[in-house]
Amino acid sequence: MNPRTPWQALTRPRFLLGAWPWRGAGYLASGAAVGAAAGALFLVLGVFSLLLVGLPLLLLSGIALGRIERFRLRIVELAPAPDPHRVPAAPGLAAWFRTRAAEQATWREFAYALLLATVLWPLDLLALAVGVGLPVALLSAPVQLAVDGHEAKVVKAYLVTSYPQALAAALLGAALLVALAYPLAAVAGARAALARALLTPRESERQDGIGEVIASRARLVDAFEAERRRIERDLHDGAQQRLVALTMTLGLARLDAPPGGPLAEQLAKAHAEAGQVLTELRELIHGIHPQVLADYGLGPALADAADRSAVPVDTDADALARLPRLPGAVESAAYFAGCEALANIGKHSGADRARITARHTDGVLRLDVEDDGRGGADPDRGSGLTGLADRIAVLDGTLTIMSPPGGPTLLRVEIPCPALSASSASSSPRTVSSSGRG
Template sequence: MEARTPWQALTRPRFPCGPWPWRALGYLLSGGLLGAVVCGAFLLLGVFSLVLVGLPPLLLSGLALGGIERRRLRLVDLDPAPDPHRPPTAPGPLAWLRLRAGERATWRELAYALLLATVLWPLDLLAVAVAAGLPLALLGAPVQLAADGHETKVVKAYLVTSYPEAFAAALLGALLLVALAYPLAAFAGARAALARALLAPRAAAGEDRIGEVIASRARLVDAFEAERRRIERDLHDGAQQRLVALAMTLGLARLDAPPGPLAEQLAKAHAEAGRVLTELRELIHGIRPQVLADYGLGEALADAADRSAVPVALDVELPRLPEAVESAGYFAGCEALANVARHSGASRARLTARLTAGTLRLDVEDDGRGGADPAGGTGLTGLADRIAVLDGTLTITSPRGGPTLLRVEIPCPVRSASSVSSSPRTASSSGRA
């Protein structure tokens, strides 16, 4: 198997004849030169940025250096070094800078930049000087003696006055060049491991599996919402239209039928068709109400509050959100209001919904008796599972005697800049049937 790092290459018998000593030398030499430049830049940034504009220039320099170092890491680490930063969910430089400032990867890159500028680059150059500079100086002893003509000092310490001594020094240099290639590569491997740990940590196998589970779960949520829309469309455009036609036909037949048993049976069939049509419309509304699809979560929650049996004070201000988030938020609000009406004994409730820092937060509070128990069959367990699919959380605070607060938090990006909101108001069951 091909060696991927200097540490793996050290165990190979052909290590001195392979490319890894040169890779290690190039990595450390370029690191020393880059670190010297970064040290000078940090001296300037450390004065001007803190006095004039604060920390952002230092953060940006750490981000830039992190990108360079991840590319330079390929000299001694053949495994890819992926960018650990997340793409911004909102446009604009301020959103990008806010996201980067909140990421751990940004601060790890800044820490690495400070290490490189203060400690690592002198160590890199010292390792290159000892492992390559000393042997090369000894190898050049015959050339130095020929240039001087009489004598020369090798590495400023050893006086050479004859060619046999010069060639002996060159032989010693060749042996040292091979011998010191091993510690040089080991040091380069340690430097690369430190750089990867701070700039591009390898994901464990379990983390890879978790990432795949999260991605597949997101695909399942999208597929579920698409299937929900298809079922709603088929019921609305297919079965509902046929039932409407059936009800009209039965109604016309009832009018044309003479009084008697046949007319009575037609009247019963007509009434039954009307009840089935009503139940089908309620079923379609429960799958995905039209107001949610047309106007968004804010208006859909207002509609649910108007239909609540308990008066609801509504405070909702939301933009359009992804469909899966809107569906989960809507059904969470509906289930919470239904529990208030059925189980709490409350005289009033309050529903609040906001989008803050990329998270939908929905609170339903009532003045009822409290003691809500998710294990009591109130639908809260299924609601929590539905929200967890979107990486959301559901928390309930319900002491005995009340009040009860149900809070739903779902992370989500904003789908569009236009907001659909409702002002604070009180909705009651008398508002809409």
């Protein structure tokens, strides 16, 4: 395994033959340059801050410097440094600044910027001068003597007057360059570890970020379900009613047309086509969001799906009818998972019988769909369950398929969810689900 940090590289026998000594030197050299520039910038902004003008600029400079330092970490750490900042809840500069000012990561970046501008960059420069500058100065002794012609004062302390002395100084410089590569890389690793500790998200911030992602996904699911219901309602109350009126008008026109003539024949065809379109529209509306699911809940909706299955299905979901309603997104996801499973059973399993069981216990909805078919079901072969698994995962749930060759097959959906309060569920009528076809 290739080393990913200077600390790991130091333990490798081929450390000196790789790029890590140069990486460490480059990281310290760039740190000295960035720190010196930051010190000059902070000095200027400090004067303005006396007039309370530079305080926001100081904060912004800390954020900018944090971004630069996270990018600079790539020199010595192969693992990318994640950004610790959250996405503002609202657009605009004011919302962005309020979010940044309230984050601990912003103030850690500011503290690191002050530390870099005052303490760290001189230490980087000192380590670089000792680890690289001193050996290079000794290595250049023969060149300095050749340029002067008589003598050369190496490192301002060692007087060289002959080429044997200059060669000895160069050999000492080469030995020091090799020996000091190890502590130089260690210093670079320590600096990088300090930067990562202050400039990357902490565990609590990562958990907060994950929580925000989960919450946003849940909001997207709720919005998606609301949009599905709006489309279903618009089709039901708009296009379907117009088609019903058109079918009735064509039926009345057939009564007024002379029987046996071409007009009656054309009206009969139009009437049949309108009836077929109305039937297909009703099936489409039912597929978008069945009315039985919206009105009565998951148990009766599963029983209705079982009644329409090509394979005889027994349902055991009566317990759901005795409980308050579940969240709409949960009921919808479980219902469509059950429908997809029944469709796959009818198309691919060769089963003689299937069974649906639904329970809500300990804050978890569990839906099992079993069949006695040939087994060997594979979601990766395009059964439609992969998309359902993604949809259930958004709700922090799981979809599991156990289908050994020869059967039987069991599809299990588990979604953690609380039942809604009785007051919130009282507006929705409930019925007790019954068994499907025998």
